[in-house]
Amino acid sequence: xxxxxxxxxxxxxxxxxxxxxxxxxxxxxxxLKGLRKGCSNGHCGNCVVLMDxxxxxxxxxxxxxxxxxNIITIEGFSQTKEFSDILTGFKEAGVHLCTYCAPxxxxxxxxxxxxxIVPTVDQINDNxxxxxxxxxxxxxxxxxxxxxxxxxSKRKTNG
Amino acid sequence: xxxxxxxxxxxxxxxxxxxxxIYNLNKDAVIYxxxxxxxxxxESDNFNLKGSVINIMTVDELKKINRTDRYLELGATVSISxxxxxxKSVVPKALYxxxxxxxxxxIRNMATIGxxxxxxxxxxxxxxxxxxxxxxxxxxxxxxxxxxxxxxxGDSKWIAAARFIDSEGKVNMxxxxxxxxxxxxxxxxxxxxxxxxxxxxxxxxxxxxxxxxKYVITDFRICFSTSKERIVRNREIEAxxxxxxxxxTRKEISYLNNKISDVFQSxxxxxxxxxxxxxxxxxxxxxxxxxxxxxxNF
Numbered sequence: 001x002x003x004x005x006x007x008x009x010x011x012x013x014x015x016x017x018x019x020x021x022x023x024x025x026x027x028x029x030x031x032l033k034g035l036r037k038g039c040s041n042g043h044c045g046n047c048v049v050l051m052d053x054x055x056x057x058x059x060x061x062x063x064x065x066x067x068x069x070n071i072i073t074i075e076g077f078s079q080t081k082e083f084s085d086i087l088t089g090f091k092e093a094g095v096h097l098c099t100y101c102a103p104x105x106x107x108x109x110x111x112x113x114x115x116x117i118v119p120t121v122d123q124i125n126d127n128x129x130x131x132x133x134x135x136x137x138x139x140x141x142x143x144x145x146x147x148x149x150x151x152x153s154k155r156k157t158n159g
Numbered sequence: 160x161x162x163x164x165x166x167x168x169x170x171x172x173x174x175x176x177x178x179x180x181i182y183n184l185n186k187d188a189v190i191y192x193x194x195x196x197x198x199x200x201x202e203s204d205n206f207n208l209k210g211s212v213i214n215i216m217t218v219d220e221l222k223k224i225n226r227t228d229r230y231l232e233l234g235a236t237v238s239i240s241x242x243x244x245x246x247k248s249v250v251p252k253a254l255y256x257x258x259x260x261x262x263x264x265x266i267r268n269m270a271t272i273g274x275x276x277x278x279x280x281x282x283x284x285x286x287x288x289x290x291x292x293x294x295x296x297x298x299x300x301x302x303x304x305x306x307x308x309x310x311x312x313g314d315s316k317w318i319a320a321a322r323f324i325d326s327e328g329k330v331n332m333x334x335x336x337x338x339x340x341x342x343x344x345x346x347x348x349x350x351x352x353x354x355x356x357x358x359x360x361x362x363x364x365x366x367x368x369x370x371x372x373k374y375v376i377t378d379f380r381i382c383f384s385t386s387k388e389r390i391v392r393n394r395e396i397e398a399x400x401x402x403x404x405x406x407x408t409r410k411e412i413s414y415l416n417n418k419i420s421d422v423f424q425s426x427x428x429x430x431x432x433x434x435x436x437x438x439x440x441x442x443x444x445x446x447x448x449x450x451x452x453x454x455x456n457f
Contacts, residue, residue: 001166017166017205019212024204040202042195042266054240054268060194061269062206064169065214108264130263 005066008076018064023047025063026073034074034103045131046104049073055111055130074103082110085155089148095140101133109145117153119145167208175220175299175339178213183301185211186334192216192236193269195262196278221273221339233341235273240264242272251343253351253366254288260355273338276323277330286390287366287382288353289320289343296323297340298332315339321390328388348378350447354439361386363432365439369447374405381443383436385428391436393422406448412441 001018004011007030016025021040026032026049035058038046042057049058050072077083086109090097097105112119112127119127124145128138136144170188172178182188188211215221216236224245225232231249233242239258247255261267261275261284275285276296299315323331332338352367363385370378379400382392396418403411416437423433 001169018169019167019206019208021204021206028204042269043263045263045265048265054238055265056269057265062191062194062208064171064212065191065194065216067171111264126264130265 001064003063003067005068006070008072008079014063016063018062020063021059022049022061022063022066022071023058025066026058026071032073032075034078036100036104043132045108046101046133048104048107048130050077050107050111053111053114055108072107074107077107077110081155082113082152085151086110086113086148089146089151090144092151093140093143093147095136095144098133098135101131101135104131105133105141109148112145113149113152117149117156119149164207165209168211170211170213171217172213172215173217173219175218178215178218178337179299179301179335181213182337183335185213187211188213190215190277190337192274193238193271195266195270196274215337228345230345231343233272233343235276235338235340236271237273239267239270239272239275243267251288251292251346251348251351253353253368254285254292254343256351256353257285257288257355257364257366260284260353272341276320276341277332277338284355284364284384286320286324287364287384287392289341290382290390290392291366291368291380292320292343292346294320294344295342296320296338297342298336299339300333300336317342321392324388324390328390350443352443352446354442356435356439357386361432363435363439365436365443367440367443369443371405371447376400376403376405376447381440383439385426385432387426387428389426391422391426393418396422407444412444415440415444 002013002015004013012030014025014029016029023035023037027035027037035049036046037059038044040059042060045057047057047059048055051066051069083106086106108127108130112123116123124142127145128141170181172181189208191212191214221234221236223234224237226249239261242250243255243258261270295317297315297317302314325331348368348370350369354365356363363383366382368380369376379397381397382390384390396415419437419440420433423436
């Protein structure tokens with residue numbers, strides 16, 4: 001089955017089984033290694049991508065469901081200014097993420113900041129729970145996200 | 160001879176009419192909406208789906224949200240996160256709490272309310288609340304041209320959420336039928352509570368609604384769903400509590416606990432489940448007895 005979708009701003013067409021995992025399609029067929037394979041049940045959050053501006057677990061999405069969608073992976077997101085805001089925020093708070101969860105953590109933070117420029121404690125907690133990795137402490141991650149939101153809102157208000 | 164692993168046939172209907180027609184022709188087809196439950200526990204890079212799959216996420220009619228003075232109406236493929244975005248002032252508080260507990264944000268973005276209701280195992284999350292709110296579910300099927308009812312507009316029916324699953328926990332839908340809308344009446348409940356305890360393999364869900372007037376219970380509803388996929392609601396217990404003055408006396412609480420224990424034991428539930436059910440009910444009674452301690456009434 002020919003599956004066409006917009007990947008990181010470019011139209012992509014892949015010939016694949018319709019029931020192939022989107023994570024496998026992106027990682028193996030399209031060589032996007034920033035996407036990690038985790039639990040394959042959608043809960044660990046290491047395979048998240050932005051699909052039509054929604055954070056989704058790519059491991060439980062079959063390829064046919066990605067047709068005509070806009071998909072952004074960490075490779076595409078790293079070209080944006082939001083990416084550097086989040087990295088600066090994390091750096092200022094002293095957050096050092098492992099290479100396994102960093103892409104997913106950045107994408108999930110970006111998703112939250114796009115929805116809530118100034119997130120509440122509940123929203124931050126919710127965001128931290130979306131990626132399951134114990135490389136950083138909970139309180140440090142919280143600080144990192146707060147710093148990232150400050151960077152993000154500063155850039156937004158300065159235009 | 161090697162087994163041929165054929166890829167599934169995917170249907171992506173663009174309208175509800177199309178969907179009903181396709182489903183009527185392929186009654187064994189797998190319905191795909193959020194895919195958060197049906198595609199779990201598959202190990203390989205392919206889901207190895209067989210036969211036909213109908214992707215209902217392409218049907219716009221099923222994504223609509225409608226709000227009137229009397230009810231909130233949700234399309235079956237409205238995602239959990241979209242419902243949460245409506246806010247606590249629109250979505251009943253207990254339902255809001257239940258939806259928030261359904262998983263991390265990436266799952267809530269994908270999971271649909273219709274999926275949670277129809278998929279076995281998961282339906283127990285929201286059922287106690289939908290049951291207490293007297294929610295109505297719309298089921299639609301392709302109009303049978305040979306039926307005497309063919310002149311009626313569409314083949315749709317509204318059923319109460321309480322009637323959607325039978326006593327054994329099976330979904331009450333005929334082949335070719337599809338859940339299209341969920342209607343939740345707007346009601347003002349002073350106290351609403353939702354708690355899910357236990358692991359995924361043995362959950363116990365408690366939902367409670369209550370209203371009081373000058374420390375007298377004017378309306379009271381409680382419902383449980385158990386790991387045996389049973390909905391437990393006893394209207395006798397509810398009727399017993401209406402009209403009683405708060406806080407309840409020790410004798411009244413002991414009577415209530417015995418009643419709950421009898422109901423659970425008659426259903427062959429374990430002692431542990433019975434004890435949890437009693438504890439959750441007592442917690443809710445405490446909440447409504449002391450509203451100042453619980454500012455959010457939740």
